[in-house]
Amino acid sequence: MDAILQSIIQGLLLGGLYAAVGVGMSMIFGIVQITNLAHGDFLVLASFVSLSVMGAMGWNPFLSLIIVIPVMFVIGYIVQVTMLNKVLSRGAEPPLLVTFGFSIIIQNLLLYFFTANAQKLSTPLLLKSIAISANIRIPVMYLIACLVGVAVIIILGFYMRNTYQGKAIRATSDDNEAAQLMGVNIKRTYGIAMGISMMTAGVTGVMIGVLFNFYPSSGSTYLIIAFAVVVIGGIGSINGTLVAGFIFGLAQVVGGQILGATYQQLIGYIVLLIMLIVRPQGLFSK
Amino acid sequence: MRKILNVDNLHVAYGKFKVLHELSFDVEESQVLGVIGPNGAGKTTLMNALSGLVIPYDGTVVFDGVNITKKSPDERCRHGIGRTYQVPRPFEGLTVFENVLVGAAYGVGKSERAVIAKAVEVLKSTSLYEKSDTVAGRLTLLDRKRLEIARALATEPKLLLLDEVAAGLTDAEVHEVMELVEYLKGTGITIIWIEHVIKTMAESTDKLLCLSTGTGLIYGDPDYVMASKEVEEVYLGVEEE
Numbered sequence: 001m002d003a004i005l006q007s008i009i010q011g012l013l014l015g016g017l018y019a020a021v022g023v024g025m026s027m028i029f030g031i032v033q034i035t036n037l038a039h040g041d042f043l044v045l046a047s048f049v050s051l052s053v054m055g056a057m058g059w060n061p062f063l064s065l066i067i068v069i070p071v072m073f074v075i076g077y078i079v080q081v082t083m084l085n086k087v088l089s090r091g092a093e094p095p096l097l098v099t100f101g102f103s104i105i106i107q108n109l110l111l112y113f114f115t116a117n118a119q120k121l122s123t124p125l126l127l128k129s130i131a132i133s134a135n136i137r138i139p140v141m142y143l144i145a146c147l148v149g150v151a152v153i154i155i156l157g158f159y160m161r162n163t164y165q166g167k168a169i170r171a172t173s174d175d176n177e178a179a180q181l182m183g184v185n186i187k188r189t190y191g192i193a194m195g196i197s198m199m200t201a202g203v204t205g206v207m208i209g210v211l212f213n214f215y216p217s218s219g220s221t222y223l224i225i226a227f228a229v230v231v232i233g234g235i236g237s238i239n240g241t242l243v244a245g246f247i248f249g250l251a252q253v254v255g256g257q258i259l260g261a262t263y264q265q266l267i268g269y270i271v272l273l274i275m276l277i278v279r280p281q282g283l284f285s286k
Numbered sequence: 287m288r289k290i291l292n293v294d295n296l297h298v299a300y301g302k303f304k305v306l307h308e309l310s311f312d313v314e315e316s317q318v319l320g321v322i323g324p325n326g327a328g329k330t331t332l333m334n335a336l337s338g339l340v341i342p343y344d345g346t347v348v349f350d351g352v353n354i355t356k357k358s359p360d361e362r363c364r365h366g367i368g369r370t371y372q373v374p375r376p377f378e379g380l381t382v383f384e385n386v387l388v389g390a391a392y393g394v395g396k397s398e399r400a401v402i403a404k405a406v407e408v409l410k411s412t413s414l415y416e417k418s419d420t421v422a423g424r425l426t427l428l429d430r431k432r433l434e435i436a437r438a439l440a441t442e443p444k445l446l447l448l449d450e451v452a453a454g455l456t457d458a459e460v461h462e463v464m465e466l467v468e469y470l471k472g473t474g475i476t477i478i479w480i481e482h483v484i485k486t487m488a489e490s491t492d493k494l495l496c497l498s499t500g501t502g503l504i505y506g507d508p509d510y511v512m513a514s515k516e517v518e519e520v521y522l523g524v525e526e527e
Contacts, residue, residue, distance in 0.1 A: 164391040164401070167380065171388045174377040180359035181337060181369050183393035183441055 002135035003257060009138060011253030012246055016146030017211070019245025020204040021222055022229025023153050023238060024197035030236020031173040031193045034084060034095045038102035040223030042198055045106050046072055046205025047214045048114055050121055061121040061210050068202045076198030081191040088190075103219060110216035121209035145207040150242065152200050157238045159196075169193050173236065228272045234282025243283060247271065287314035290476050291336075291445060296345035298328075298335050298500075305331045306500045309345070313445070313493075318477045320491035320508070322484055324520055327497040329480045330372065333447050336478065337369040338362045350444060363393050368443030372450040372480075374430035376437075378423030382414055385422050385433055386440045393441025404440055412436040412466060428459045435466060446470065448479040452486070464490070484521075488512050496520065 025039040036042075046068050053064040079102065087094035125144065129137040160166035172179040172189045180186055208214065208222065228248050233240030248268055255267030275282070291313040298306040306328045313319050321329050334340040336347060338359035347355045354362055377385050383405060390396065390404040409415040412432045417425070422433060431451055438446055451467065452460045460483070467490065470477060481487045487494065487508070494511040496503045498520045504511050511517055 164387070164398075167384050167388050168392060170380055171377040171385075174379050175375050177339065177359075178371070178375045178377065179388070181339075181363055182389040182437060183360050183363040183395075184388065185358075185360045185392075 006136050007253045007257035011250035013142040013146040015246035015249025016149040018225055018229055018249050019242045020149030020152045022226040023241045024200035025226040026230040026241050028197045032190045037099040039226050041103045041106040041219030043201045043205040043222050044214055044219045046202040047209030048110055050206045051119055061123055061206050069199050072198040072202030073195040077191045077195035080194035085187045107216050118213040120213050123210055148207055152203055153242050232275045234285035237284035240284030290315040290350055292348040294346045296342050298331055298340055298342045309502050311495055311505055315476055316474045318491045320487035320494045321480045323497035328500040333449050363441050366444035368438030368441050369447040370434035370438050370449055372453055374434045376422035376433050382420050382422055383418040386436050389437045389440035408436045408439045445476045450480055
């Protein structure tokens with residue numbers, strides 16, 4: 001019983017992080033109507049940026065966010081404005097290919113500069129845990145990652161609801177032509193949206209880099225998680241992403257506990273498959 | 287009166303299909319210009335060309351002394367051109383207040399306090415203030431039409447393009463929308479107005495432009511245009527001898 005309870009806690013904590021993995025991708029799906037195939041690679045890029053900042057400045061991973069977040073915003077904005085915006089009017093395939101191209105470029109650049117060796121953002125917090133009972137413990141770093149993930153989503157939701165820029169992004173998402181007639185520069189708005197999406201990838205990338213080993217090729221793992229969260233939650237729904245993250249995390253960890261660790265990944269994707277059959281538009285579709 | 291808009295030799299095509307050709311006309315400041323014509327005459331395309339949603343392949347559009355022919359819709363909005371759609375297209379996930387706020391914030395670029403004051407003023411003048419917190423997707427057609435006008439007004443336009451504001455409404459609702467149009471005329475905003483109810487147009491406009499097959503057929507005072515043989519032929523057809 002304790003083992004199940006422990007895995008529920010672990011699943012929920014992981015779910016909060018998974019939600020943050022998917023929220024940026026969901027946002028870009030909903031607003032710019034782009035499937036960002038490089039989302040996972042951008043996330044891993046953030047882990048490597050953090051690694052470089054830690055090495056250069058001697059900072060801990062959390063402090064490195066001061067550099068990682070603005071750097072990721074600038075990368076996102078530039079990628080959107082200088083490249084993706086130029087192919088948006090040519091249908092769905094060209095932007096998809098551009099993001100696929102970015103995925104390959106990021107992986108190979110990381111491979112060139114950092115080699116294929118496993119990396120980790122080290123912090124003593126990873127070894128700490130809070131004892132709930134004799135057999136149940138909450139790993140502190142998982143708790144932090146979950147809280148950070150949830151905070152990212154809450155802040156994003158607040159920004160979208162309460163700022164003029166957020167309202168303009170939502171308006172553009174609803175009807176980009178009508179938004180232009182209201183004076184909204186949609187190409188700039190898309191750039192800001194991609195920048196924000198990359199900021200979420202930056203924060204999440206650092207949390208992932210602390211919790212797990214990462215390699216230049218790790219992006220595809222997180223792309224699949226992001227896809228699952230976006231599909232389960234409903235494209236473009238920030239709240240849906242949060243719920244989907246918890247469902248996916250719980251399914252993986254609790255399922256793995258019951259059926260064996262070998263099936264952990266598989267169970268998560270079975271839940272995704274069931275979701276696609278029963279409610280393909282997602283739990284909170286727009 | 288000062289000329290606020292000059293359209294000169296305008297040509298617009300969708301691919302190889304020419305929709306507007308050799309279209310020229312002027313609009314004076316604070317004037318209400320009605321645009322009439324049968325289906326397919328190019329009325330909505332004219333609205334799209336003036337608001338920047340389509341770019342002409344030839345000709346010029348000069349607004350308030352600036353050549354805006356190649357400018358984007360958002361640049362034209364900030365320069366003072368507002369537009370409504372025939373079939374309302376509110377931002378359905380935003381509240382009525384938020385819809386108007388976007389126009390006030392981005393169309394004019396005022397300070398935060400001024401933006402909110404503008405939004406409130408516009409909502410009151412269009413009888414939508416009580417519904418400020420309603421999600422736009424839940425509005426009735428009449429209120430959606432009001433919201434179209436409110437959003438455009440929030441951008442503080444010098445020229446307002448009204449695309450069939452009365453279409454799809456009951457007689458009572460048309461009366462309410464016409465009261466709103468009368469209010470707009472009173473504000474001194476220059477208006478270009480497309481409508482199928484020609485009688486209403488003739489009574490409420492300063493000038494009429496009749497389009498036929500993508501070009502200007504006749505332009506002038508409403509009485510003159512309505513009495514012309516050309517308009518009669520366009521709407522009723524030519525009687526065979």
